[in-house]
Amino acid sequence: MVTPRFPRTHPLRLPAVLTATALVATAALTGCTSTNSGSSGSSGGDASLYAPTPLNVTPEKQAENLKKAFLTDAVKAEQLDPTIVQGLNEAGRDYTEAQVKTAAGCMSQPTCKIGDGKLTLAILDGAGSDLWRRITRAQITLQATSYPNIGTVIYLQADGNLQTMQANLKTLIARKVTGIVTYDDFGPAMTAAYQQATNAGIPVVAYGGIPGKDATKAVVSQVASDFCDDGKQMAQTTARMLKNSGNVAFFTGTPGNPQGAGWQACAEKWFQQNAPGIKVVNRSNTSWTESGAVSATTALISTGKKIDAVLYDYAKQTVNIVQTYQKAKLKVPAQVTWTSDNSLLQMWEKDLGTPAEWQLAYSSSINFEGAIALSALMNHLAGKKVAPMLTFPLPFVTAKKGDYLPDQPANAPGPTLMPDSLLKTVLNAG
Numbered sequence: 001m002v003t004p005r006f007p008r009t010h011p012l013r014l015p016a017v018l019t020a021t022a023l024v025a026t027a028a029l030t031g032c033t034s035t036n037s038g039s040s041g042s043s044g045g046d047a048s049l050y051a052p053t054p055l056n057v058t059p060e061k062q063a064e065n066l067k068k069a070f071l072t073d074a075v076k077a078e079q080l081d082p083t084i085v086q087g088l089n090e091a092g093r094d095y096t097e098a099q100v101k102t103a104a105g106c107m108s109q110p111t112c113k114i115g116d117g118k119l120t121l122a123i124l125d126g127a128g129s130d131l132w133r134r135i136t137r138a139q140i141t142l143q144a145t146s147y148p149n150i151g152t153v154i155y156l157q158a159d160g161n162l163q164t165m166q167a168n169l170k171t172l173i174a175r176k177v178t179g180i181v182t183y184d185d186f187g188p189a190m191t192a193a194y195q196q197a198t199n200a201g202i203p204v205v206a207y208g209g210i211p212g213k214d215a216t217k218a219v220v221s222q223v224a225s226d227f228c229d230d231g232k233q234m235a236q237t238t239a240r241m242l243k244n245s246g247n248v249a250f251f252t253g254t255p256g257n258p259q260g261a262g263w264q265a266c267a268e269k270w271f272q273q274n275a276p277g278i279k280v281v282n283r284s285n286t287s288w289t290e291s292g293a294v295s296a297t298t299a300l301i302s303t304g305k306k307i308d309a310v311l312y313d314y315a316k317q318t319v320n321i322v323q324t325y326q327k328a329k330l331k332v333p334a335q336v337t338w339t340s341d342n343s344l345l346q347m348w349e350k351d352l353g354t355p356a357e358w359q360l361a362y363s364s365s366i367n368f369e370g371a372i373a374l375s376a377l378m379n380h381l382a383g384k385k386v387a388p389m390l391t392f393p394l395p396f397v398t399a400k401k402g403d404y405l406p407d408q409p410a411n412a413p414g415p416t417l418m419p420d421s422l423l424k425t426v427l428n429a430g
Helices: 016-032 059-070 082-091 097-106 131-144 162-174 187-199 227-242 258-274 290-302 315-327 342-351 369-381 420-428
Strands: 111-113 119-125 150-157 179-183 204-207 221-225 246-252 278-285 309-312 334-337 360-362 389-392
Touching: 059 082, 082 131, 082 221, 082 369, 082 389, 097 131, 097 420, 119 131, 119 162, 119 369, 131 150, 131 179, 131 369, 131 420, 150 162, 162 187, 179 187, 179 369, 187 204, 187 258, 204 369, 221 227, 221 369, 227 246, 227 258, 227 278, 227 309, 227 334, 246 258, 246 290, 258 278, 278 290, 290 315, 309 315, 315 334, 315 342, 342 360, 369 389
Parallel strands: 119 150, 119 179, 179 204, 204 221, 221 389, 246 278, 246 309, 309 334, 334 360
Antiparallel strands: 111 150
């Protein structure tokens, strides 16, 4: 789920999905995020070494950033940890053409010079080949250009292989990078490796995929939505769509990834407790790839099971689920998915008002996670307190006519905080 800024945001209304979501999100934030129990900052050194160029954000600009991040104005800054708000504002700040060009040039290089600073930022990704990861990488790299003392950005990704991820981390330790932001596809299996980096004096902040609560000493902070709360919200949305009765399938990415494990367990529990007429009859892994989504959907169809809704955590590949059902000449189940994809919205809008009509709910693209992680990392290095868990809400909105943007590329991820020019560069790269 990646995202730069678009010239136009979706004209989203607040349907029933969001009314409930806002209440749940507020409760989740107050329970999961604390600014009083953060990890201690880095000791010694000059705090200005880790500071970004000054940023003055008007209330109007901050509200715009929040709306783009969450697709609703129901999420307020006062509900969020200040580091989350800082990360969103840094991601949505005004960047020069030179900064955008620098970030774009880094996308084809594992090691990239972005300035004359002596600090080295590492981006460690567990499976970096999909579009969401590429957009998020671009967002982090661009934000790094606003820190004058970051001179080098290193990017390593593991193609979904745990041993490669561990080896990549050892490489970063050997290169004595200043700090690491990481998407962890392997959950607690990476905790010991992160501890090695911490022991070597290299702080780590995880975003999106995280090692979990037992890794609070191994990493500075973990940036993510509350996976359990996400699952409950997906379940609530599905129950409204299906009127509390039907069969559902759960799709996620790499086998055993903490994101999928978290939301699926809580979604199923919510169904059992609140909508027992909804049964989970399938669980599939797709590695968040086109071939994986098609194979999983084909296998599901071949079972002959009637599926009324598919819950998935990547909208770009939800496109392939829909297309596979259409090619099989079967009615498309309702789709509840993380992130947004312009081609998915186009497909949904095309079927709207026809016998083939199907239901769709989605979230924002969430590419801002990496931006929050970078802000948290630099705050820690500057000696500031950083909360061990930086948790944000993930509202789901019901698709409506007009959400599809015909003036945007098919793979556009909806409103983002990145400049349009950088986003287009990433999208055009495939």
